[in-house]
Amino acid sequence: MVLVGDVVLLGVAVVALWIGARSLVTGASRLASAAGISALVVGLTVVAFGTSAPEVVVSTGAALEGQGDVSVGNVVGSNVFNLGVILGIVAVIAPFRVMETLLRRDALAMAASTVVAAVVLADGVVSRLDGAILLALLGCYLGALWLAIRRENDGDGGSSGSTDGSETVPDARDRGEVRFGLEVGRVLAGLVLVIVGGRVLVDSAVGLALAAGVSEWAIGATVVAAGTSIPELVTSVVAARRGNTGIAAGNVVGSNVFNVVGVLGIAAVARPLTVDPAVFVGLAWLGVLTAFATAVLATGRRLTRLEGALLVILGAGYSAVSLLG
16 A cells, blocks of 8 residues: 555656646746846756755755765766756757857856766765865855846846847847736746655655665665656756757756755755765766766757757666666
8 A cells, every 4th residue: 555655646746746847937937038037047047946956855854864875876866867868858859059158157067066076975975064165166156147147137148139049038028028926926836846746756756666675875866866856857848848948958957066066065064974885886977978968068059869869868877777786
């Protein structure tokens, strides 16, 4: 009966995540249009950090319970899932040309965060000092995004037509039609559904995995990681289907940066983390995926369906290796 209950909760959680993601994308994109901010910046901030809320809840909770493997495995596995499966699926659904800002600033920030993760985890321990340093880096990244928003509001980015395949910001007439109270409520409702749905999904998925005799590290790197990344998956897929590739791509890149410097930082500050040596296999896989994704983005051309399919294969391969290992 317990297994049946977990399966039912799993289904309910997926529905909640789908509804919440649709609400989140709709509200966020309309608020972005009204404020004259590009969808990319919104995807990198409100949407990315909002859909990473389950990672914060799960990793911090696991840290407080002394489950360092689950906490760190969730971060590493989620980033692999985001880059491989989610970005790959987005490209398969709607091949897109990478925006210059995403290439020069945020893709590099994502690559840098992967290097930082490797350095911090090199000794198998993430101390409170390490966590504090990671949170300081998060502050620096948010500061860079704030400056980008100021430039856009000053008319330096995103308000004119785009030649890179990303969506443009609607003119003043479209902005005037946005009902701020309604859209803010839509975003908040979406975030609540995403957070609650993500938590329920992880709890039920972990219960099923434990019943199958899967190791703690494998659970964190696969079941928990995929479960907490469902919000990113659903949000990015919904955004891609609606043509909001800025939100879709920004969600993936922003979530990966936030997972390392934000989620790992918060979890380590809550309680120092000690992890299994298997983390190095995960970091190596993440490094390869990050290098591949960054190289593809650095071409300055469209991320094709073939490249997207390759990303999906690499991302899914990590889960298979982790479970079989």
